[in-house]
Amino acid sequence: MNKTIITLIAVAIMLTACNSKGEDKNNNEVTEKNEQLSQTEGGQEVRQENDQNQSNESSNHEESTSLPEYNNIIEQIDNKEFNFQTITDNEGKRVLLLIDKNGVEQYKSIYIKYTNRLKIIKINGEGLIFNEIIEGK
Known part of the structure; x- marks a missing residue:
């Protein structure tokens, strides 16, 4: 699509x-x-698109695991499997959306790079679930 x-x-x-x-x-x-x-x-065009999506998901997961805030995020969301989508990544902050396997946005993380502060927000429910300074790389 x-x-x-x-x-x-x-x-x-x-x-x-x-x-x-x-x-x-x-x-x-x-x-x-x-x-x-x-x-x-038809057949082959859809297959190529599916292969490309799987490749993107794999590289997305590898990039996400290298982030300094990754382990803290995983701990807070009970180790569930999500796709990470980068919304903003500049010198000052990184904003990520965590999307479940059904394509529904579940969490939003905000990492302030200068202070190593991580905020995690549950989008449909509890709101802010984590707001602490973490150990950065």
């Missing part, structure tokens, strides 16, 4: 950037082919 959206956005950008009629004709042909592909989401 995301691949289709990205493709359509890229095609739209290419169409608006073209000025000559010949280029517009070629881009229209590309757009039609992309629309046909998105409409016929």
Whole structure:
């Protein structure tokens, strides 16, 4: 699904950037082919997307385990399996969403890098469940 959206956005950008009629004709042909592909989401295309999602989840998990706040987060959420989605990661703070296997956002973590303060919020329920300074790397 995301691949289709990205493709359509890229095609739209290419169409608006073209000025000559010949280029517009070629881009229209590309757009039609992309629309046909998105409409016929058959076997191999779906398999490639699933393989890509599994690869992204694996690399996402590896990146998450290397974070200084990872162990504290896992302790607070009872070691349940979640996908980590980075919302913000800059010099001052990192904000992560923890999403369950059904795609529902369950927790939000905020790690303040300068002070090593970690806050964990249960999105649908208890609210703030952890707010402490942790040992950083």
